[in-house]
Amino acid sequence: MPELSGPRVSLFNWKVKQITTGASARFDGEKILPIPALPAATALQPAGLGPEINWQGVARRLAAHGVTLDLRFTPRRFAGGLANLNFLVLVNGTWAVLRRPPSGRLPPGAHDMAREHKILSRLWQALPLAPRSLHFCDDASVAGAPFHILEFRPGLIIRGDQLIGLPDTPETSRRLADLLVDTLVSIHSVDVTAIELDSLGHPEAFVERTSQRWIERARLAGTQSASKSVGAVAKWLQSKTAGISGAVTLLHNDFKLDNVVLDPRSFSAVGVLDWDMGTRGDPLLDLATLLSYWTEPGDPPCMHRLAQMPTAKPGFPSREAVALAYARRTGRSLGKFQVYRVLTVFKLGVVFHQLHALYRAGEINDPRYAQFGSLADEILEFAVDIANGRVF
Numbered sequence: 001m002p003e004l005s006g007p008r009v010s011l012f013n014w015k016v017k018q019i020t021t022g023a024s025a026r027f028d029g030e031k032i033l034p035i036p037a038l039p040a041a042t043a044l045q046p047a048g049l050g051p052e053i054n055w056q057g058v059a060r061r062l063a064a065h066g067v068t069l070d071l072r073f074t075p076r077r078f079a080g081g082l083a084n085l086n087f088l089v090l091v092n093g094t095w096a097v098l099r100r101p102p103s104g105r106l107p108p109g110a111h112d113m114a115r116e117h118k119i120l121s122r123l124w125q126a127l128p129l130a131p132r133s134l135h136f137c138d139d140a141s142v143a144g145a146p147f148h149i150l151e152f153r154p155g156l157i158i159r160g161d162q163l164i165g166l167p168d169t170p171e172t173s174r175r176l177a178d179l180l181v182d183t184l185v186s187i188h189s190v191d192v193t194a195i196e197l198d199s200l201g202h203p204e205a206f207v208e209r210t211s212q213r214w215i216e217r218a219r220l221a222g223t224q225s226a227s228k229s230v231g232a233v234a235k236w237l238q239s240k241t242a243g244i245s246g247a248v249t250l251l252h253n254d255f256k257l258d259n260v261v262l263d264p265r266s267f268s269a270v271g272v273l274d275w276d277m278g279t280r281g282d283p284l285l286d287l288a289t290l291l292s293y294w295t296e297p298g299d300p301p302c303m304h305r306l307a308q309m310p311t312a313k314p315g316f317p318s319r320e321a322v323a324l325a326y327a328r329r330t331g332r333s334l335g336k337f338q339v340y341r342v343l344t345v346f347k348l349g350v351v352f353h354q355l356h357a358l359y360r361a362g363e364i365n366d367p368r369y370a371q372f373g374s375l376a377d378e379i380l381e382f383a384v385d386i387a388n389g390r391v392f
Contacts, residue, residue, distance in 0.1 A: 044077065085102060180255075
């Protein structure tokens with residue numbers, strides 16, 4: 001399993017007692033364990049930001065299951081991200097991540113920590129890029145929501161539309177595009193039966209059911225009344241998704257650049273994060289999801305406001321070129337790919353309406369969310385353009 005530096009430490013090899021502030025840990029009753037240095041180039045929020053969590057209660061829960069949370073280090077929330085809450089924690093002498101859903105109302109099936117734990121407690125055996133999940137707690141009273149503890153993967157994460165941390169050159173852009181296609185092909189090549197994930201999800205009529213589910217989520221989020229494009233796109237999808245049947249593979253279901261951890265020295269991937277929506281289904285939907293975040297220079301303003309990946313920079317190929325590269329690698333047909341494109345852009349617009357609904361309800365006070373309603377409307381209009389064949 002690749003790492004940026006230093007030996008990999010198994011979190012289950014340390015024999016330690018529960019640690020609270022001011023205490024020290026010992027290895028086999030002999031060696032004092034110092035607090036390791038913070039991982040380099042890791043963007044963390046100041047201690048205390050985010051929802052209030054009873055870390056002493058979390059430590060007691062973990063100790064009861066043989067896992068030690070060292071509270072000499074105050075857990076810190078990672079910077080970046082709009083949904084799940086991720087905290088750097090010190091567990092059994094090494095860095096790990098505590099991951100839980102956001103506060104407030106959650107859409108059905110979203111932010112599923114039990115699903116993510118099921119996937120990541122097995123997937124590392126077949127896909128070394130997947131961090132191993134070490135413990136799952138379904139008791140929401142412990143940390144305010146179900147959570148799990150997983151391996152921390154050090155490295156560089158490119159967030160937004162700038163190449164911060166890498167040379168801003170066309171060659172960098174081309175290498176990142178190739179890496180994304182290669183990584184997606186690797187995910188779709190996993191033998192799920194060998195790692196006992198062959199019961200994951202319900203891949204039958206996957207595209208049609210996904211379409212129906214997001215049309216319903218649009219209704220629940222009030223998107224129908226908020227955006228004039230919703231009804232048109234929903235009707236188009238209902239007429240096009242029936243009977244579509246593709247391959248069945250493991251899906252990440254939210255694959256994009258900021259879910260990939262990079263080694264900037266070798267330009268290789270060292271981790272793939274955020275598996276809470278992982279399932280089995282049609283791999284073209286994963287490809288289309290990646291391309292729903294893929295901004296091109298000539299795109300409408302909403303795609304540039306989205307600012308999810310730096311793909312408008314020189315050197316990045318077009319969405320169509322990426323799709324064709326994936327098709328060459330896998331032998332899969334793109335004959336009906338327009339349907340997948342419309343569905344995933346529609347889904348993206350609905351997600352931003354869901355986030356804006358949480359902001360309007362006062363359940364999230366992040367000022368970034370204030371503009372998500374208008375952004376969602378424009379993304380849904382872009383879905384109409386794709387359905388009408390005006391853009392790939």
